[in-house]
Amino acid sequence: MSGNPLTRRAFVRLAAGGAGAVALGCRDSERYTDADAARLEAQRREERERSGRGPYGRQVYRGYRGLAELPWFELDPEGRLRCVDESVPLAIDVHAHLAVAVLFAPAPDLQARTERVQHLLDCDREDPGCPLDLDVYINANFTPDDLSALRRGALGNLLWGSAAARTHTIPNLLAEMDDSRVGRALVLPIAFGVPFHDDLTERWLDAGEQAGVRERLIPGASVHPRADDALERLRAYAARGARVVKLHPTMQRFFPDAPEVMPIYEECQRLGLVVFFHGGRAGIEPGYTHQYALMRHYEGALRAFPELDFVLGHAGARDLADAVPLARRYPNAWLDLHGQGVTSIHEIVEAVGGERLLFGTDWPFYHLAASLAKVLIVSEGRPELRSAILHRNAERLLGLAREDA
Numbered sequence: 562m563s564g565n566p567l568t569r570r571a572f573v574r575l576a577a578g579g580a581g582a583v584a585l586g587c588r589d590s591e592r593y594t595d596a597d598a599a600r601l602e603a604q605r606r607e608e609r610e611r612s613g614r615g616p617y618g619r620q621v622y623r624g625y626r627g628l629a630e631l632p633w634f635e636l637d638p639e640g641r642l643r644c645v646d647e648s649v650p651l652a653i654d655v656h657a658h659l660a661v662a663v664l665f666a667p668a669p670d671l672q673a674r675t676e677r678v679q680h681l682l683d684c685d686r687e688d689p690g691c692p693l694d695l696d697v698y699i700n701a702n703f704t705p706d707d708l709s710a711l712r713r714g715a716l717g718n719l720l721w722g723s724a725a726a727r728t729h730t731i732p733n734l735l736a737e738m739d740d741s742r743v744g745r746a747l748v749l750p751i752a753f754g755v756p757f758h759d760d761l762t763e764r765w766l767d768a769g770e771q772a773g774v775r776e777r778l779i780p781g782a783s784v785h786p787r788a789d790d791a792l793e794r795l796r797a798y799a800a801r802g803a804r805v806v807k808l809h810p811t812m813q814r815f816f817p818d819a820p821e822v823m824p825i826y827e828e829c830q831r832l833g834l835v836v837f838f839h840g841g842r843a844g845i846e847p848g849y850t851h852q853y854a855l856m857r858h859y860e861g862a863l864r865a866f867p868e869l870d871f872v873l874g875h876a877g878a879r880d881l882a883d884a885v886p887l888a889r890r891y892p893n894a895w896l897d898l899h900g901q902g903v904t905s906i907h908e909i910v911e912a913v914g915g916e917r918l919l920f921g922t923d924w925p926f927y928h929l930a931a932s933l934a935k936v937l938i939v940s941e942g943r944p945e946l947r948s949a950i951l952h953r954n955a956e957r958l959l960g961l962a963r964e965d966a
């Protein structure tokens with residue numbers, strides 16, 4: 562998940578009692594320096610300054626529906642945004658989620674269809690929608706009010722449930738995939754390390770099987786690195802067909818190069834699973850968790866397990882500048898482009914080439930088309946690059962049959 566909305570207070574209150582799995586660390590001064598903090602601020606500043614000045618000019622739309630201005634999209638008679646260009650290859654989204662509800666929150670019905678999807682950046686709530694800038698890191702589009710709502714919603718996901726989460730269902734995801742020419746999506750749960758109902762992996766696997774949509778929703782899994790039974794769980798999830806394991810250094814509070822995580826990587830390698838990291842600082846998570854997500858802390862894993870494929874989620878988010886050198890140095894590092902702006906995606910392609918770049922959306926944070934539009938803008942006139950990012954690379958990574966074979 563791109564946001565890291567669990568507040569420290571919430572964790573202290575709710576998790577300290579029973580969850581040995583959740584560490585409430587202070588900042589380790591060597592692992593997170595003042596210079597690290599300053600770099601995040603500089604990134605935000607530079608991003609604001611350069612938005613609209615890149616190779617694609619100004620890319621601001623009025624809500625997700627506003628993307629209908631782009632040549633690949635239209636609004637249908639019901640006002641739904643659709644990708645109508647049949648030359649756009651059917652995409653594989655490597656970064657999607659379903660409704661989150663753990664601890665005390667009642668589990669939403671994942672088989673329900675609702676009138677509209679309430680994305681966590683609910684950009685189409687009003688008409689015209691919120692200004693959506695495709696040339697900044699996507700969470701820069703949240704206003705301070707939106708961020709407060711996001712945090713309240715995240716507490717709801719732990720406590721009383723949330724109205725938004727009730728729309729993050731399988732039929733709603735599939736409908737948006739149909740609208741957006743997304744053929745398949747990799748669904749990534751997360752093991753939060755809370756004392757109970759921390760079973761998103763099982764629930765999402767069950768829901769996918771119940772819906773009979775295994776062809777379209779590729780199952781992922783998650784374990785908490787400090788769970789006693791993490792290795793047994795990995796084996797059980799792999800046996801049920803999971804292909805990818807999501808690990809989230811900031812939400813799960815661990816350093817990806819910590820010795821405690823090495824057995825997890827070893828087991829993933831043995832089982833043929835891909836490790837999908839939340840990568841880098843999104844900038845909206847609690848500040849004390851930033852230390853876990855610096856890109857230099859991922860290098861130990863990439864180096865120690867050259868045979869294991871790692872996806873760096875969000876291409877390092879606001880730490881993109883540090884993720885790119887890793888991707889250049891380590892052939893087992895793949896970049897999920899989710900969140901990056903069009904100028905940044907252009908620069909990633911220049912620096913890394915197109916062969917290990919993946920299309921991800923972080924649904925239901927955002928409409929699938931927000932991420933699709935960016936890839937289409939950058940890959941215009943480059944059909945090979947477009948197919949590589951939208952599906953061929955993911956097919957190779959996940960061992961899927963080729964769409965165009």
Ligand SMILES: [Zn+2]
Binds near residue numbers: 563
């Ligand atoms: Zn995500």
